[in-house]
Amino acid sequence: MSSPAKSASTSLDDTREKYLPSAAPTNQDTEKNAADHSAPTNPWDPSAFPDGGAEAWLVVLGCFCALFVSFGWIGAIGVFQEYYQLHQLKDYTPSQVSWIPAVEATVMFLGGSWVGRIQDLYGPRYLIYGGTFLHPFGLMMASLSTKYWHFILSQGIVSSIGASMVFYPSFACLATYFMKKRAAAFGLSAVGSSLGGILFPIMVIHLVEDIGYAWTMRACAFMIFGLLCISCFTIKSRIPPAKTPVKFMDFVKPLSELPFLLMTASMFFLFLGLFVPFIFISVEATVNGMSPLNSIYLVAVMNATSIVGRTLPAPLADKYGRFNVLIIMSWLTTLFTLAIWIPANTEAKRWVFSSFFGVSSGTLVSMSPALVAQISDVRQIGVRTGTMYTFVAIAVLIGNPVASSLVTDHHTNYRNLKIFAGCAMAIGSVLLMASRIAISGFKLKAKV
Numbered sequence: 247m248s249s250p251a252k253s254a255s256t257s258l259d260d261t262r263e264k265y266l267p268s269a270a271p272t273n274q275d276t277e278k279n280a281a282d283h284s285a286p287t288n289p290w291d292p293s294a295f296p297d298g299g300a301e302a303w304l305v306v307l308g309c310f311c312a313l314f315v316s317f318g319w320i321g322a323i324g325v326f327q328e329y330y331q332l333h334q335l336k337d338y339t340p341s342q343v344s345w346i347p348a349v350e351a352t353v354m355f356l357g358g359s360w361v362g363r364i365q366d367l368y369g370p371r372y373l374i375y376g377g378t379f380l381h382p383f384g385l386m387m388a389s390l391s392t393k394y395w396h397f398i399l400s401q402g403i404v405s406s407i408g409a410s411m412v413f414y415p416s417f418a419c420l421a422t423y424f425m426k427k428r429a430a431a432f433g434l435s436a437v438g439s440s441l442g443g444i445l446f447p448i449m450v451i452h453l454v455e456d457i458g459y460a461w462t463m464r465a466c467a468f469m470i471f472g473l474l475c476i477s478c479f480t481i482k483s484r485i486p487p488a489k490t491p492v493k494f495m496d497f498v499k500p501l502s503e504l505p506f507l508l509m510t511a512s513m514f515f516l517f518l519g520l521f522v523p524f525i526f527i528s529v530e531a532t533v534n535g536m537s538p539l540n541s542i543y544l545v546a547v548m549n550a551t552s553i554v555g556r557t558l559p560a561p562l563a564d565k566y567g568r569f570n571v572l573i574i575m576s577w578l579t580t581l582f583t584l585a586i587w588i589p590a591n592t593e594a595k596r597w598v599f600s601s602f603f604g605v606s607s608g609t610l611v612s613m614s615p616a617l618v619a620q621i622s623d624v625r626q627i628g629v630r631t632g633t634m635y636t637f638v639a640i641a642v643l644i645g646n647p648v649a650s651s652l653v654t655d656h657h658t659n660y661r662n663l664k665i666f667a668g669c670a671m672a673i674g675s676v677l678l679m680a681s682r683i684a685i686s687g688f689k690l691k692a693k694v
Contacts, residue, residue, distance in 0.1 A: 295425035295426075297423070297426050298427070305423055305481055306434055308476060308479070308480030309417070309419070309435035309438070309481060310434070310437065311474065312438070312473075312477040313436055313438040313442070314438035314442040315412070315473050315474060317442070317443075318439040318440070319405075319409060319446055320354055320406075320409065321439060321440075321442065321446075321545075321549050322442065322446035322447045322450070323346075323351065323525065324347070324526070324527065324545045326401075327340075327343060327344060327346075329454070329459075331343050335397070340529065340650050340653065342394075344646045345402075346398060346402050348643050348644075348646040349398055349402035350402045350406045351521060351646075352643035353402065353639075354407075355517075355635045355642055356636060357632075358631055358636060359633070359635075360632070361411055361413075361415070362631055365415050365483075366490075366625070367487055367490070370415035370418070370419050370481055374411065374412050374477055376408070377409065377474065381409050381470055381471075382408070382468070382471040383404065384403070384407075384408060385400070385466055388463050389459070389461070389463035412474060414631065414635075415481060418483070418627050419482060419483045421615075422485045422624065423484050430564055432560065432616050433557050433612050434556075436608070436611065437557060439611070439612075440608060443548070444550045446466065447542050447549075448543070453465060488625060496629050497629060500629075500630045500633050501633070506621055506622075506634075508677050508678075508680045508681035508684055510633065510634045511637070511674075512576075512675070512680075512681060513634055513637065513641075514637045514674070515670050516671050517638045518670040519667035521646060523548070526646075526663060527544050527545065527596070529541075531596055544596060548600045551608070552604040552611070555608025559575060560613065568613060568617055569694040571613070573675065573678050573679055575606045575610060576671065576674060577675050578602075579671055580671040582602045582603045583599075584665075584668035584669075584672075586599040586603075587667075587668075588668070615631055618631045645667075649663045649666050652666055
């Protein structure tokens with residue numbers, strides 16, 4: 247009978263063998279591969295991934311457009327928190343208004359639980375077509391909204407369902423074309439969400455003054471529709487869908503794997519605090535003396551600097567390990583929130599925080615799907631990504647309303663809100679380290 251220590255050691259060795267890069271092939275392996283060269287290539291074999299070529303880079307382009315209008319739009323919803331508080335919903339409390347962006351982000355993330363499954367069964371085509379209709383349609387309906395529930399239904403639910411239908415297939419299809427350059431491809435595509443996060447708040451705040459709220463929303467909807475038409479023609483999966491029965495346990499089973507469970511828990515806490523600055527930085531700056539126009543640019547700067555975080559760390563992640571890089575960036579995000587945003591009482595300090603936070607948070611947003619892909623069978627990436635984002639959706643849903651309820655002194659003191667965001671991300675960073683340990687043990691130099 248084996249000892250518990252020996253069993254634990256064996257289990258850890260199995261986990262490392264499953265998730266860590268395999269050793270270099272021997273001469274016998276090379277000869278065997280040469281002998282089997284004429285055999286059909288398994289599409290899931292690492293050597294079958296093109297890692298480039300016209301078709302693969304067109305998918306990157308389509309993903310860029312899809313993320314521009316989906317996550318880029320979600321990254322800019324902070325502008326609506328402030329605008330609705332001052333205009334259409336001025337009779338509601340900030341906590342009540344915050345449910346609109348919270349529901350909007352939650353519905354998009356929650357879509358992963360069913361969009362991922364449909365993607366695995368039928369491929370991306372019909373999902374992207376549906377999203378191309380629903381996302382702009384929801385915003386068109388928001389342009390006609392006058393009551394609180396109108397905004398929840400149109401902008402919070404319908405538009406977000408459409409956004410989720412293009413967001414998840416983008417990452418899932420991209421993962422079928424890239425293996426060695428996966429983090430770089432994901433980061434390049436995710437630049438689209440950063441540019442969307444830059445353009446949309448500036449576009450909204452300026453057009454509202456010139457053509458009014460209704461036509462501003464319609465202009466955004468028309469632009470979103472045009473970009474999604476590009477995605478419809480370029481996004482496709484290299485691997486054909488598998489017609490397998492839908493089982494609830496398909497979503498639950500990944501949580502039985504310790505690395506995946508800890509990674510998912512870490513994303514829950516990271517996103518619990520991550521969206522708080524995006525939603526409330528402009529409101530907090532305005533009530534403390536900053537002009538409304540300049541406060542909107544804080545969100546734009548945050549999204550602009552996130553381009554750096556989405557691109558530069560990606561090649562480093564491919565070289566030194568995706569978990570390793572993401573752990574560093576998660577701790578930096580926590581540090582910036584606790585050490586810079588909490589004491590920020592001047593415009594200069596708020597600009598510094600927006601710049602730094604955008605860089606580190608951009609890496610977290612863009613590379614989290616790459617972590618799922620690293621510890622998943624490529625045939626199950628859609629479902630497993632959906633499982634992770636289901637927990638992210640719950641975090642986003644409760645994070646903003648809870649944070650806004652911590653604002654004191656007649657909605658002018660945001661100190662407790664900032665502490666909540668920083669502490670949540672600190673817990674997420676610890677759990678991400680635990681996930682890495684579950685994969686590689688305590689080897690600091692391991693590429694994970």
